[in-house]
Amino acid sequence: MKSLNPFLLLLCLQSAAFAADKPNIVLLLTDDQDLLLGGMSPMSRTLAFLSDGAYIRNFFVNTPVCCPSRATLISGRFPHNFLYNQSAGKSDLPACMHMNATSSDFEEKSIGKYMKKLGYRTGQFGKYLNSGGVKPYCKDSVPLPGFDRWFTMCNTGTYYGNEITDNGKFRTYGHDPSDYLTTIIANATVNFLEDVLKNKEEPFFAYIAPHAPHVPATPAPEYENVLPYMMAPRSPIYNYTVTDHHGIMRLQSPMDPYQISPQIDELFQNRWRSLLSVDDLMMDVINTLDQHKQLNNTYFLFTSDHGYQLGQFNLPSCKLQPYEHDIRVPMFVKGPGIAKSSPAFVAGMVDIAPTIITLAGGTPPDSMDGQSFENMIKKSGWGSDKRESTWRDKHTLEYWSLGDVIRYQHYIDGPNNTYIGVRLVNETHNYLYVEYYENNNQRYFTEPAVECELFDMSVDPYQKVNLYGTDKEDKNLVNELHSFLQKQLMCSGSNCV
Numbered sequence: 411m412k413s414l415n416p417f418l419l420l421l422c423l424q425s426a427a428f429a430a431d432k433p434n435i436v437l438l439l440t441d442d443q444d445l446l447l448g449g450m451s452p453m454s455r456t457l458a459f460l461s462d463g464a465y466i467r468n469f470f471v472n473t474p475v476c477c478p479s480r481a482t483l484i485s486g487r488f489p490h491n492f493l494y495n496q497s498a499g500k501s502d503l504p505a506c507m508h509m510n511a512t513s514s515d516f517e518e519k520s521i522g523k524y525m526k527k528l529g530y531r532t533g534q535f536g537k538y539l540n541s542g543g544v545k546p547y548c549k550d551s552v553p554l555p556g557f558d559r560w561f562t563m564c565n566t567g568t569y570y571g572n573e574i575t576d577n578g579k580f581r582t583y584g585h586d587p588s589d590y591l592t593t594i595i596a597n598a599t600v601n602f603l604e605d606v607l608k609n610k611e612e613p614f615f616a617y618i619a620p621h622a623p624h625v626p627a628t629p630a631p632e633y634e635n636v637l638p639y640m641m642a643p644r645s646p647i648y649n650y651t652v653t654d655h656h657g658i659m660r661l662q663s664p665m666d667p668y669q670i671s672p673q674i675d676e677l678f679q680n681r682w683r684s685l686l687s688v689d690d691l692m693m694d695v696i697n698t699l700d701q702h703k704q705l706n707n708t709y710f711l712f713t714s715d716h717g718y719q720l721g722q723f724n725l726p727s728c729k730l731q732p733y734e735h736d737i738r739v740p741m742f743v744k745g746p747g748i749a750k751s752s753p754a755f756v757a758g759m760v761d762i763a764p765t766i767i768t769l770a771g772g773t774p775p776d777s778m779d780g781q782s783f784e785n786m787i788k789k790s791g792w793g794s795d796k797r798e799s800t801w802r803d804k805h806t807l808e809y810w811s812l813g814d815v816i817r818y819q820h821y822i823d824g825p826n827n828t829y830i831g832v833r834l835v836n837e838t839h840n841y842l843y844v845e846y847y848e849n850n851n852q853r854y855f856t857e858p859a860v861e862c863e864l865f866d867m868s869v870d871p872y873q874k875v876n877l878y879g880t881d882k883e884d885k886n887l888v889n890e891l892h893s894f895l896q897k898q899l900m901c902s903g904s905n906c907v
């Protein structure tokens with residue numbers, strides 16, 4: 411028998427000990443949860459738990475629609491780097507809303523794969539990509555790329571009767587109270603945590619993505635009748651008609667009484683109710699980690715795939731626009747070495763994967779366009795609006811229209827609603843600049859923009875007045891932001907800002 415090399419044995423023991431010390435990572439990603447309409451309120455226990463960590467005040471999505479935003483998170487790449495080439499294949503809307511998120515290239519360079527390479531036990535629970543995007547994995551015996559344990563939604567849009575791929579077994583759930591989607595996701599998550607922590611040999615990465623509060627926002631049976639009657643917030647731009655915003659916005663007619671109530675008000679209330687179950691889920695996760703004494707060895711990240719509008723600028727109920735309600739999302743990070751703070755630096759969805767990788771002790775791969783903000787939240791002295799001079803102050807937005815979409819009798823998306831934009835936030839500037847293009851079927855926008863918008867949010871926080879083309883337009887700023895976007899649209903990896 412060959413004797414064991416003692417040096418190798420020592421190395422193995424060391425790396426096992428090292429792996430066991432590595433922090434665990436929990437990522438909670440909700441679906442359509444707004445920040446600006448009070449959408450965080452129902453998750454009071456989660457918020458209380460996270461309150462001694464970092465709250466990143468200026469956190470935005472890179473694209474305000476489900477599947478591409480999730481694909482941005484999973485890959486750490488801008489949507490323009492995994493667009494589906496429509497001239498190469500079928501011209502209808504591809505699986506992941508213009509995104510090519512099921513190629514082997516995308517699968518290999520995904521967060522689950524990197525975490526496994528770093529020695530993590532990986533689990534995915536709930537929504538990964540929208541139904542089209544997960545289709546390849548929703549067959550018996552087909553693994554979800556990068557995950558040791560997966561309990562992943564194959565359908566989207568319902569809270570009962572769900573179709574789930576449960577570690578390579580395709581399951582259909584019924585309509586009993588115990589089949590409620592957030593409940594079965596919580597159960598699968600806790601089972602995974604118990605299993606990993608029983609004899610903790612590896613750290614874990616749990617990617618938990620409930621469907622709440624996405625429409626129809628069906629509450630769990632125990633929450634159907636809770637909460638007093640509530641109206642959706644009547645913010646200053648609720649049922650507000652604009653005349654100088656881009657084409658789709660000018661088409662919006664004032665909402666009629668039925669759209670306002672019951673439609674929007676009831677949806678608002680059910681969104682809150684559905685989030686009470688997400689708060690329960692998070693408490694289950696926290697209690698499980700507490701029982702295994704892992705709370706202080708775990709990083710928690712909590713965000714949403716994008717925001718939501720409920721009547722803002724007359725848009726009854728959706729996302730898809732570059733305005734604050736749709737792009738600004740909550741971002742909380744709590745864990746070892748992170749003090750309570752609410753830093754003002756600008757970050758976004760594309761930065762989450764690189765951040766998770768450095769928190770796990772790794773180095774983000776060249777393929778990623780985003781940057782880790784770990785150092786930014788581990789610095790002391792935050793609380794003021796001070797920015798790190800080496801960190802960007804421009805956040806990039808990209809959106810390829812889904813085509814003609816009508817919701818609650820409002821035309822809310824059409825080919826011209828295809829845009830690139832920049833959200834600029836620093837000590838002296840607070841702006842949104844957006845360029846709209848006519849065709850949702852192109853990569854580089856070689857033709858000139860059809861329309862542009864510029865909002866100075868230091869004086870116009872609700873984006874009521876488009877300064878572009880008026881005598882208040884800062885032409886130097888527009889030129890600067892235009893050049894920035896032209897470069898950014900071509901970038902990948904380290905040449906991205």
Ligand SMILES: *[C@@H]1O[C@H](CO)[C@@H](O)[C@H](O)[C@H]1NC(C)=O
Pocket residue numbers: 493494495496498499510513514515516
């Ligand atoms: C999808 O992405 C892969 C890898 O980058 C590429 O080879 C393939 O051509 C893409 N397919 C389409 C239709 O864009």
Ligand SMILES: *[C@@H]1O[C@H](CO)[C@@H](O)[C@H](O)[C@H]1NC(C)=O
Pocket residue numbers: 495496497498853
């Ligand atoms: C898209 O596909 C067409 C036709 O196959 C090809 O000519 C073009 O170069 C592709 N574009 C990109 C960006 O890959």
Ligand SMILES: *[C@@H]1O[C@H](CO)[C@@H](O)[C@H](O)[C@H]1NC(C)=O
Pocket residue numbers: 588589593594597598601
């Ligand atoms: C919870 O998970 C356990 C173990 O997989 C399973 O036996 C049980 O039926 C699940 N309960 C619910 C409500 O899904």
Ligand SMILES: *[C@@H]1O[C@H](CO)[C@@H](O)[C@H](O)[C@H]1NC(C)=O
Pocket residue numbers: 657658824826848860
């Ligand atoms: C889209 O843009 C084209 C070109 O400017 C214009 O003719 C058309 O009316 C626009 N459509 C909408 C819905 O704004």
Ligand SMILES: *[C@@H]1O[C@H](CO)[C@@H](O)[C@H](O)[C@H]1NC(C)=O
Pocket residue numbers: 649651664665666667670
């Ligand atoms: C919405 O606004 C329009 C015009 O601005 C107004 O006539 C209408 O009464 C408003 N609707 C409701 C239900 O408040």
Ligand SMILES: *[C@@H]1O[C@H](CO)[C@@H](O)[C@H](O)[C@H]1NC(C)=O
Pocket residue numbers: 703706707
């Ligand atoms: C974590 O908590 C345990 C008790 O729950 C304690 O023994 C340990 O020192 C703590 N570790 C750190 C790094 O705070």
Ligand SMILES: *[C@@H]1O[C@H](CO)[C@@H](O)[C@H](O)[C@H]1NC(C)=O
Pocket residue numbers: 803834836837838839887890
């Ligand atoms: C904020 O951004 C603008 C536009 O890039 C720039 O001119 C200005 O100097 C920046 N302010 C600070 C304090 O960095």
